[in-house]
Amino acid sequence: MSRVDPPSVVNIADLRLIAKKRLPRVVFDYIDGAADAEWTMRENARVFDDVMFRPRSAVATSNVDLRTTVLGESIELPLILAPVGSSRLFWPRGEEVAARAAGEAGTIYTLSTLSGCPVRDVKAATHGPVWYQLYLVGGRDVALAGIERAKNAGCSALVVTVDTPVAGMRERDVRNGTKELVSGAPFTMLPFVAQFLARPRWLAAFLADGGLMKFANVILKDGPMPYADVAAALEQSMVSWADFQWIRDAWQGPIVVKGVHTADDARQSIDHGAKAVVVSNHGGRQLDGVAPTLCVLPEVLAAVKGEAEVLLDGGIRRGSDVVKALCLGARAVLIGRAHAYGLGAAGGAGVARAIEILRSDIVRTMKLLGCASVRDLDRSFIDIPPAWRNDRFGTPTLDEIDRLRVHGRRPLSQEIIDSARRRDR
Numbered sequence: 001m002s003r004v005d006p007p008s009v010v011n012i013a014d015l016r017l018i019a020k021k022r023l024p025r026v027v028f029d030y031i032d033g034a035a036d037a038e039w040t041m042r043e044n045a046r047v048f049d050d051v052m053f054r055p056r057s058a059v060a061t062s063n064v065d066l067r068t069t070v071l072g073e074s075i076e077l078p079l080i081l082a083p084v085g086s087s088r089l090f091w092p093r094g095e096e097v098a099a100r101a102a103g104e105a106g107t108i109y110t111l112s113t114l115s116g117c118p119v120r121d122v123k124a125a126t127h128g129p130v131w132y133q134l135y136l137v138g139g140r141d142v143a144l145a146g147i148e149r150a151k152n153a154g155c156s157a158l159v160v161t162v163d164t165p166v167a168g169m170r171e172r173d174v175r176n177g178t179k180e181l182v183s184g185a186p187f188t189m190l191p192f193v194a195q196f197l198a199r200p201r202w203l204a205a206f207l208a209d210g211g212l213m214k215f216a217n218v219i220l221k222d223g224p225m226p227y228a229d230v231a232a233a234l235e236q237s238m239v240s241w242a243d244f245q246w247i248r249d250a251w252q253g254p255i256v257v258k259g260v261h262t263a264d265d266a267r268q269s270i271d272h273g274a275k276a277v278v279v280s281n282h283g284g285r286q287l288d289g290v291a292p293t294l295c296v297l298p299e300v301l302a303a304v305k306g307e308a309e310v311l312l313d314g315g316i317r318r319g320s321d322v323v324k325a326l327c328l329g330a331r332a333v334l335i336g337r338a339h340a341y342g343l344g345a346a347g348g349a350g351v352a353r354a355i356e357i358l359r360s361d362i363v364r365t366m367k368l369l370g371c372a373s374v375r376d377l378d379r380s381f382i383d384i385p386p387a388w389r390n391d392r393f394g395t396p397t398l399d400e401i402d403r404l405r406v407h408g409r410r411p412l413s414q415e416i417i418d419s420a421r422r423r424d425r
Contacts, residue, residue, distance in 0.1 A: 004346045004353040012317045012338045015354055019090075019344030022202055024195040026176035027089050031340045034284035035168030040292065041284030044315030047292040051324045052383040059370030064363045068374055070309060070332050071157055071254045071275055073129050076106025077359050078374050079322055081351075082313050082334035083133035083159065083258075086227075088116025090344040092209035096125035098343050101351035103128030105359070110159055110334070113137060113146060114230060116213030123153040131256065133159040136237035138218050138225060140246070143237075146217050147250045158251045159278070162269075163259030165238040167231035168286040182212070182228050244272040256311070261296055263303030266310075276309040276331070283314055283336055294325060298388060301329045319361020323369070326377045328384070 009015055020028050034041035066077040081102045087094035095117040102109035103126030111122050113135040123130045132150035136143045147158065173179075177192030196203050218225035225233075248255060257269035258278035269277045279300050281290045293314035301310050312325045313334035325333050338358065342350030366372070369381055 002349050004350050015341040015345045019341045023344050024199045026178055026195055029172040029176055033170050033172035035170055036288035040281055040288050040290050043292040044284055045317055047294045048321045048324055050385050054381055055368055056370030061367045061372045064366045065373040078332040080108040080332055080334045081339050082336035083110040083112035084336050084340045085112040085114035088213045091347040092205050094343055095122050097348040098351045099126040101348050105355045113217055114215055116216055118216040119150050120153045129156045131157040131159050136239050137233045144250050157254045157256055159256040159258050161258045162239055163282050163286050164234050166235045241268055241272055248273045260300055263299050266300045266303040270308050274308055278311045280313045297328050319358045320365045322362050323365045326374055327382045
């Protein structure tokens with residue numbers, strides 16, 4: 001029996017505890033922590049409790065169909081592995097291990113620019129789709145070379161993150177000595193080294209994997225970028241809407257904009273060529289105090305008006321969270337911490353267990369709702385807080401309903417359609 005099988009692990013929180021025991025504090029807190037007071041991170045997860053289900057009783061749902069399409073690619077369940085930087089610190093060849101687990105589950109893996117494994121190796125490790133997440137670290141020429149490598153490796157979409165003009169203030173990283181530990185100066189590192197020695201099994205695996213990783217997909221003149229505190233690099237290479245012209249020209253494929261919080265940014269994304277947007281606040285790791293993503297989702301959907309696919313990340317810990325996001329209109333969700341806890345706990349087995357936990361939760365939740373397909377989920381299956389109901393992002397227009405039909409989604413409940421007709425007369 002694996003250490004991540006039941007009864008040892010029955011939910012994502014169990015994987016988190018195992019990862020906490022296995023990883024040095026600085027590595028675990030890199031996954032677990034967020035910006036400033038970490039309010040947004042907590043709210044991302046808590047806000048799902050504000051959405052209530054409305055089940056249909058006496059409905060036979062012996063089989064549940066979780067299949068959906070994202071950017072024309074069929075996936076077996078409506079969740080995608082989000083980009084998580086430095087995954088090679090969690091487990092040897094971490095990005096390859098996680099990508100393999102995603103492929104075996106029939107879904108997409110998203111590789112961060114700030115990863116330890118080259119994009120070609122990650123794509124070769126999985127038979128599933130791989131998306132490449134883009135930062136402009138190193139400047140335009142370095143980014144262009146990274147885009148070309150991702151194209152040549154067979155990545156099917158480019159994810160452009162737009163919410164990192166600077167790195168957020170992650171207080172745990174400061175207390176754990178992240179900057180000092182990557183400085184390479186022995187006397188500077190010394191006060192913080194004990195946390196590695198306290199995890200000898202992790203340390204042995206880390207050293208066997210080559211020690212401190214380099215950023216294998218950021219190729220500078222003298223080779224891969226050394227691992228370092230990336231805050232300064234991000235500030236010097238922030239992305240702006242003006243950059244999308246040359247990014248589109250270089251990529252020549254579908255672009256996903258990640259880090260959308262508002263209707264205005266959703267429209268900007270579409271105007272600059274995005275085929276999908278990710279409603280994301282970077283897991284609360286950037287600007288603390290922004291609204292949780294589930295609250296922002298209706299506003300973004302109303303702004304997009306069916307012209308692009310809308311994905312959501314942030315706070316997903318249970319399959320019921322996924323179902324609630326789909327009921328509100330998301331095409332699929334991205335999971336970051338949930339799969340990173342699994343990777344840190346037990347490598348590929350842990351990632352596979354995280355995916356299986358969420359898959360089983362989704363199936364069970366949908367059977368209890370009386371819904372046989374994710375394509376049939378809509379707002380009629382949930383009650384949302386009254387404060388979320390207003391003309392800005394409440395009932396969709398009839399034109400928006402028609403666009404949902406064109407995009408292959410069941411448009412919404414008859415009750416909502418009738419409400420739209422009454423309002424739009």
